[in-house]
Amino acid sequence: xKSIKSVALGxxxxxxxxxxxxxxxAAQEEQGMSAEQFVKSLDFHTGPIAVPAAKAHFxxxxxxQYLEKADARRVLEDMWGNPPDDSVLGLxxxxxxxxxxxxxxxxxxxxxxxGYVSDGDAKDIDYSELLETMQTSIREANPERVKAGYGSLxxxxxxVPPRYDADSxxxxxxxxxxxNNEPAHSLNYDIRVLGRYGYLSxxxxxxxxxxxAVRTGMDxxxxxxxxxEGARYADxxxxxxxxxxxxVATLIGGGLAAKAGLFAKVGLxxxxxxxxxxxxxxxxxxxxxxxFSGKREDGTVR
Numbered sequence: 001x002k003s004i005k006s007v008a009l010g011x012x013x014x015x016x017x018x019x020x021x022x023x024x025x026a027a028q029e030e031q032g033m034s035a036e037q038f039v040k041s042l043d044f045h046t047g048p049i050a051v052p053a054a055k056a057h058f059x060x061x062x063x064x065q066y067l068e069k070a071d072a073r074r075v076l077e078d079m080w081g082n083p084p085d086d087s088v089l090g091l092x093x094x095x096x097x098x099x100x101x102x103x104x105x106x107x108x109x110x111x112x113x114x115g116y117v118s119d120g121d122a123k124d125i126d127y128s129e130l131l132e133t134m135q136t137s138i139r140e141a142n143p144e145r146v147k148a149g150y151g152s153l154x155x156x157x158x159x160v161p162p163r164y165d166a167d168s169x170x171x172x173x174x175x176x177x178x179x180n181n182e183p184a185h186s187l188n189y190d191i192r193v194l195g196r197y198g199y200l201s202x203x204x205x206x207x208x209x210x211x212x213a214v215r216t217g218m219d220x221x222x223x224x225x226x227x228x229e230g231a232r233y234a235d236x237x238x239x240x241x242x243x244x245x246x247x248v249a250t251l252i253g254g255g256l257a258a259k260a261g262l263f264a265k266v267g268l269x270x271x272x273x274x275x276x277x278x279x280x281x282x283x284x285x286x287x288x289x290x291x292f293s294g295k296r297e298d299g300t301v302r
Contacts, residue, residue, distance in 0.1 A: 038079060039099050042071045053089055054111035054200050055231035056193070059224045060092070063217070067091040075099065076108070087111075092202070094217055105206040105214050107221065113198040115242035116233075122164045122171075122248040130253050131158060154178040159187055159211055162252050169194040169233040170222060173252055174215070176208055189214050192251050195227040196235045197242070199251065 033041075044065040049058040060066060067075060072091035076082045079099075092107035093099060099106070135155045142152045155175055162173035174189040184207065191202040202225065206214050227233070 035079070035100055038074075042067055042075070044093070049090075051089055051109065051111075051200075054109075054195075054227075055197065056111070056195070056200050056225070056227045058092070058221075059226070061220065061224065063095055064221065064224075065093050065095055067093065072108075075106070092221065097213075103206075103210050103213060105204055105210055105217070107218075108201075108203045108205075110201045110203070111198060112201065114246075115198060115244040116196060116236050117194050117199055117244045117247060117251065119164065119166065119169065119194065119248050122166065125162070125249050125252075127158070127162050127252075130162075130249065131155075134253055151180045154181070156185060159208065160189065160215060164248055168223075170225075171248060171251060172218065172222065174211070184208075187211055187214060189218055190252075191218060191222060191225070193225050193227065194233045196231050196233060196237075198244070200225065200227070 044067060046060050046062065046065050049060055049066045051057060058064075058066065068090055069088060072088050073085070075091055076088060077084055087110050088108060089111060090109040092109065094105065097104045135157075138153055138155050142154075146152055154177070156178055157176055158173065159176040160172070160174035162171065164171045171192040171194070172190060174187060177186045177188055179186065187204075187206045187208045187210065189204040189206075193200040193202075202218075202221065204214050204218055229235075
């Protein structure tokens with residue numbers, strides 16, 4: 001059975017990614033498309049947005065734009081240099097600041113079909129204790145991560161304390177993360193929307209200095225996100241539907257290694273408009289489930 005230490009070891013391969021940057025930049029230059037041309041080639045959508053793979057939809061206001069899977073992956077992989085990730089369903093981008101502006105941020109949309117997640121443990125979670133457990137586990141895994149060439153990771157604390165809305169079945173929280181003891185920290189802002197067959201994940205990434213703007217944006221995005229009729233949490237059929245082997249606590253505590261992914265911006269500028277975003281996508285190990293569910297039972301681009 002995997003321990004949280006072994007699961008966490010695979011996260012955040014920042015050091016190895018840095019070694020790949022020259023090759024990535026060279027590949028982009030060969031394509032000969034400027035950052036401005038790249039962004040103009042993207043097909044942005046607004047208003048009602050269907051996400052069939054998750055049986056969900058967004059009702060986006062004028063302040064947000066949506067990129068479907070193909071264009072979302074172009075931004076994440078070609079523009080920001082992330083490794084390929086087929087689990088990405090879309091990307092939500094604020095109209096302001098835009099992708100090429102200072103302070104830009106984005107929301108990566110993914111979906112987990114692990115089954116109906118019981119929220120019976122939500123009211124009993126001690127978030128301070130949970131934070132301490134996560135911090136200890138990550139700290140203890142650092143020697144192995146450094147030895148493997150991945151560098152160190154530290155969970156500084158909650159940037160926004162977890163909150164679960166039992167009426168809307170929506171959960172959100174934000175973490176402050178430090179990579180390799182760098183003074184500039186990263187923000188990982190998460191929303192989970194519970195549904196009948198699984199949960200929808202919205203992961204925003206930015207520098208900690210952008211917390212206020214990201215928090216305001218995510219607060220506005222929260223009510224714009226819903227499952228379709230028949231796939232909502234209230235539509236659960238206990239006789240027929242698969243039930244996840246973990247509860248709400250695991251969505252937070254296991255979030256650093258969740259299938260939904262950890263999206264942590266490293267914040268490295270390769271050129272004026274080119275940012276690197278690190279995506280770590282690792283399946284929840286049995287040990288992580290047991291640990292946390294136990295409490296409940298000018299850059300150019302392609």
